[in-house]
Amino acid sequence: MTKRAVHTVEAGSIDLGGRSLPVTVRVDRRAKRLIMRVDPSGRVRITCPHKRDIGAALAMAENRRDWIGSRLDEMPPPLPFMPGVRIPVLGRDRLIIHCPKQVTPKLEDNTLVIGGPAGKDPTASIIRLLKREVQAVCRSRAEMKATMIGVEIGRVRVRDMKSRWGSCSSKGDLTFNWRLAHAPTAVLNYVVAHEVAHRRHMDHSSAFWNLVDLMCPEYRDHECWLRDEGRILFRYGAEPVETASFEIA
Template sequence: MSGQAIPLALADGREVAIEVRRSARARRLILRVDQTGGVTLVLPSLVRLGEAKDFLHRHQGWIEGRLAKLPASLPFAPDALVPYLGQDRRIRHRPEARGTVWLEGEELHVAGKPEHLPRRVTDWLKAEARRQLGEEARRRAALLGRPLGRITVRDTRSRWGSCSSKGDISLCWRLILAPDFVRDYVVAHEVAHLAEMNHGPRFWRLVEQQGVDRKAAQRWLKLNGPRLHRYG
């Protein structure tokens, strides 16, 4: 059941997907709420799904309390700031304009009806992430001389990227909100997995050989990563 999710309906009408992980080391059920609002339930090997669901319902109040204490979200709205490529851009609503979303200097212009603005900004950012992160991954894979599989962009909370044994790379679209050196590091990290599917010394040498600032990027993500998940 590891990797699955259990939906939990909250008192305010929202539904939270609880990530379920199996652990051979766990001796009891462990419930965690991270800084991004992600909820994880760790189960010992022999605990059944029904018991896990009962546990979640008994602790629903605790989950709601922890979620309520998290920083408020940062919605995409007229005049709000969004850190595209790590630089704040002000959202300008252009209801009379034709088109969808475009960048003009330090402003992100959005056409159309006001109720469509949040989705249009989100879709534009995801498309930019897909294009720019994909180009960077293909460039770095070519420099390493490693075949690259499919590249996908998702809204992941527990990790910024992943690489499968087939050479498929998945990256969090919210990296498009981060500075260049952060995006470069995450992409280099996943591309290095095309050669080394581990985090041993050879892997880290491959990462650093790509000319990225590993320590600075890791520090930035630790300090600022949770904020990126508040946008939208």
């Protein structure tokens, strides 16, 4: 999928029971409708097709206060990266433990070992580790699946993506959301298959889904998991991003 030209505006805030929630409007010419998302930190994010829709976007947020409140109530609380916390990493629950002699974080059997001074926030270094691990796994699986369907892939990158699990550029470069580190391995496998299939079909036609089915026969289950449970992946570690959506045709 090609990169979109977007423009983001800090459009003000709305009041929700005495709590001020900032509103960010993202102008994306490829958007077909107004789309509102809420992140667990309380930021309202709205995507609209044109600058002239910004006023309608703000009205949307004002008119949907009850929905915004219910979304925030449904979201799981953040789970910080700190010793004693257990988090899923690449299909295995890992207990975060602190070892003063450890220079950089590392994964062991059922643990994630961090070092440095006690009390220092390890979030940034853990995210760097998870990005490296996810990149290695995604590259290995992408190469295998590309061979399966007879296509070539370019670079494989991992980023903090705000609203997608993965993408495929017209040049064949694949990008994946680092938060897939916390997803079930079968779900990560599906996302890889999805993006590799775009090397043959840059759309979501029946031919595209037939390729996905060839590489990942249970893809429908994993797609449903991402839709219904994906927001839990944003509770771990870093500042959460938008994880719930509301669309108006």
